[in-house]
Amino acid sequence: MKVLYVAVMSGFALIFSVIKYQRKMYVRSMQLKCSVIRILNTVKYSKPQYPQQIDSQKVIFDTNKALDYFNTQLSKYGFGSCGPRGFLGTFTSHLMLEKDLGDYFDSSTIIFPSFASVIESALITILPDFVICFKNCSPEILRLSESQKVISISSAEFVSQLFSPELTQLLSLKMNAWVVFDSTSLSVELLNVCSKFKLRTIMNEKGFLQLGKCKKGTVEEINEDAETKISNRDIDLIAVSFEEVFGIPGGACSGSLIHVGNMRIAAPSYCFSSSQSPSLIAVIRWMMRDILIQ
Secondary structure, three states, X not given: OHHHHHHHHHHHHHHHHHHHHHHHHHHHHHHHHHHHHHHHHOOEEOOOOOOOOOXXXXXXXXXXXXXXXXXXXXXXXXXOOOOEOXXXXXXXXXXXXXXXXXXXXXXXXXXXXXXXXXXXXHHHHHOOOEEEEEOOOOHHHHHHHHOOOEEEEOHHHHHHHHOOHHHHHHHHOOOOEEEEEEHHHOOHXXXXXXXXXXXXXXXXXXXXXXXXXXXXXXXHHHHOOOOOOOOHHHOOEEEEEHHHHHOOOOEEEEEOHXXXXXXXXXXXXXXXXXXXXXXXXXXXXXXXXXXHHO
């Protein structure tokens, strides 16, 4: 009996020591991963080139405080997710970040575990008849050109291409057509043309927390010098990358409540991919607030 008791207690001690060691390794690995944030202190983000010359600027926040905050959240939530968002993978930090992003873009917002799947997930739930995709844009958009429903054209030739026989025939059928582009191509003229031809729009926001007087993005930057003002609501869906700004995997999509609701129900990467660690999501919220306060 005594031998059995010693064996059981030794087994429990071994299990607890393994768990403690794994947690220590998780903490160290995440601290190393989060140290990527420090790179943002030296990386410059180039603003889109509008008619006037714009200097580049830095996205800077206190990385030491960010790492301290991360350690606090790590002790609260631990590391790892709890399955997909639709199945026990939603924590308070996920909901609060979606609320903060919704206030930022003035529209409903959904976050994804990887930015690479944001635009694709949006298109899957939209089920467009065809998509117009600009050339020389981000990889997340270029990969769409593999589909037979995608028509790739040059942003400079966008208006003239709309009058080509192929597109004229498609547009005459009043099909569900979408235009996907980077925010570097955004202009008042582009939105006016899309509105005239009843084309819906998806924009990959490259100026998230970087452009504009109040860091409100590309739309605010354009409105500073434009006679005709535009708003984020003039764009049907806006995709943003956490990886480019925070060095943390993930992305988000903002738009109407109907589109965002459809993505929560039918977007594969939302329904079947593990959610981001709530600790990392909490850090993204902290850094976002810190940048906006500056």
